[in-house]
Amino acid sequence: MPAVNIALTPPPAGQPSVDHLIQAIVSGESLDQTCNTDLAAAPWDFDARPGYGPGSSMGDVIPTDAPRQGELPASYRDASEEELDERIRAAKETLGDRVVVLGHFYQRQEVVRHADYVGDSFQLANAALEHPDAEAIVFCGVHFMAETADLLSRPDQAVILPNLAAGCSMADMADIDQVEECWEQLEEVYGDLEAVDATGRVPVIPVTYMNSSAAIKGFVGRHGGIVCTSSNARTVLEWAFARGRRVLFFPDQHLGRNTAKAMGVPLEQMPLWNPRRPFGGSDTRTLEDARVILWHGFCSVHRRFSVEQIAAARRDHPGVRVIVHPECPMDVVDAADEAGSTDHIRRAIAAATEPTTFAIGTEVNLVQRLAADHPQHTIFCLDPVVCPCSTMYRIHPGYLAWVLEGLVAGEVRNRITVAGEVAEPARVALERMLAAKPAAASPEVAAGWENAS
Numbered sequence: 289m290p291a292v293n294i295a296l297t298p299p300p301a302g303q304p305s306v307d308h309l310i311q312a313i314v315s316g317e318s319l320d321q322t323c324n325t326d327l328a329a330a331p332w333d334f335d336a337r338p339g340y341g342p343g344s345s346m347g348d349v350i351p352t353d354a355p356r357q358g359e360l361p362a363s364y365r366d367a368s369e370e371e372l373d374e375r376i377r378a379a380k381e382t383l384g385d386r387v388v389v390l391g392h393f394y395q396r397q398e399v400v401r402h403a404d405y406v407g408d409s410f411q412l413a414n415a416a417l418e419h420p421d422a423e424a425i426v427f428c429g430v431h432f433m434a435e436t437a438d439l440l441s442r443p444d445q446a447v448i449l450p451n452l453a454a455g456c457s458m459a460d461m462a463d464i465d466q467v468e469e470c471w472e473q474l475e476e477v478y479g480d481l482e483a484v485d486a487t488g489r490v491p492v493i494p495v496t497y498m499n500s501s502a503a504i505k506g507f508v509g510r511h512g513g514i515v516c517t518s519s520n521a522r523t524v525l526e527w528a529f530a531r532g533r534r535v536l537f538f539p540d541q542h543l544g545r546n547t548a549k550a551m552g553v554p555l556e557q558m559p560l561w562n563p564r565r566p567f568g569g570s571d572t573r574t575l576e577d578a579r580v581i582l583w584h585g586f587c588s589v590h591r592r593f594s595v596e597q598i599a600a601a602r603r604d605h606p607g608v609r610v611i612v613h614p615e616c617p618m619d620v621v622d623a624a625d626e627a628g629s630t631d632h633i634r635r636a637i638a639a640a641t642e643p644t645t646f647a648i649g650t651e652v653n654l655v656q657r658l659a660a661d662h663p664q665h666t667i668f669c670l671d672p673v674v675c676p677c678s679t680m681y682r683i684h685p686g687y688l689a690w691v692l693e694g695l696v697a698g699e700v701r702n703r704i705t706v707a708g709e710v711a712e713p714a715r716v717a718l719e720r721m722l723a724a725k726p727a728a729a730s731p732e733v734a735a736g737w738e739n740a741s
């Protein structure tokens with residue numbers, strides 16, 4: 289698989305920290321607000337408890353079999369920020385090229401400053417490909433990202449997730465058993481799902497967002513489907529419509545809806561599939577007319593953004609440029625000036641030649657970092673309440689020090705591996721994505737969706 293060299297270099301030390309801001313809010317030094325004062329505690333205080341922990345996903349229901357993190361030794365829990373910094377630096381220096389540390393855009397500053405690369409999940413997986421000699425890839429992100437890195441890396445490379453409790457509530461919303469059941473029900477409605485019609489297309493193509501488990505990527509690979517990112521979702525949907533009359537899109541309904549709507553698919557042809565209801569809660573006629581069946585999943589970080597926040601930003605900052613992530617609900621995307629992936633947001637700000645005020649609808653750690661990187665602009669998070677991603681928050685320098693010092697001692701801790709029977713079709717789905725090109729597309733796309741039957 290070809291490497292794509294788009295990873296970023298880490299930011300300099302000394303940038304503002306969301307953690308420090310939360311501590312200041314809780315101590316009363318800052319008048320800002322946070323969604324949960326427990327965010328001022330350490331993540332290990334929550335590892336033994338069920339749930340996603342404090343932050344944006346705290347209200348989401350966690351699967352009973354979600355991985356839990358064992359107890360972190362006291363020498364890490366009790367260490368100061370400065371001591372952990374020093375221990376991480378020392379371990380990295382000892383390990384040298386034997387290890388690559390990857391930091392997702394949404395990670396806390398105290399972790400990101402130790403990353404060799406900072407980027408989105410796919411950029412980081414590709415960055416790891418540039419280090420085929422590294423014995424270990426430490427992925428400071430969430431579980432599905434470490435799985436993707438394992439799929440793309442060499443079999444003898446160990447991919448490590450510093451805290452096993454760092455899942456992703458959105459990825460967890462597409463459970464493999466529910467997806468298999470959905471597929472069986474779609475077969476009842478559409479008949480043989482592999483039967484090709486006169487236009488050369490099957491009844492439905494499954495498409496999964498990168499933010500899904502390896503099991504879901506494997507399912508998609510086995511059924512002629514494909515993976516997408518928030519950067520290439522439109523190209524991937526064009527690929528799918530050239531091969532299928534419909535798309536089953538999971539887990540993020542908002543990315544699916546926003547992308548398909550921009551392609552001209554009418555909203556009434558995008559029913560929501562609720563896995564807890566027979567046939568997803570739709571009647572047969574609706575499913576027959578459907579062009580995109582949207583799985584009932586969402587990101588609790590991006591669901592916090594609202595049209596009211598955009599109105600307030602426009603009122604308080606005349607001329608503000610509002611950019612939101614396509615995981616935001618449709619009304620928010622419609623009210624914004626533009627929508628795009630984290631990479632799009634970063635590039636749009638970097639490309640602004642005049643001092644500009646930006647209101648950004650994505651995770652607060654990235655927004656804070658962008659504000660620090662571009663002091664010529666005024667950049668703020670649309671959400672006035674500080675509410676980071678609950679699961680990204682679970683990665684703390686204490687865990688990073690613990691896994692790195694484990695490697696120094698010859699012990700691989702928290703290795704993430706994807707079993708072969710899942711890995712093989714999951715790689716197929718990823719390879720299809722890498723090969724997908726903007727299409728001349730299906731008859732419906734070419735003719736306009738109003739004419740679709």
Ligand code: SF4
Nearest residue numbers: 456457458587589677
């Ligand atoms: S920001 Fe949303 S999609 Fe990303 S890891 Fe957090 S919950 Fe999952």
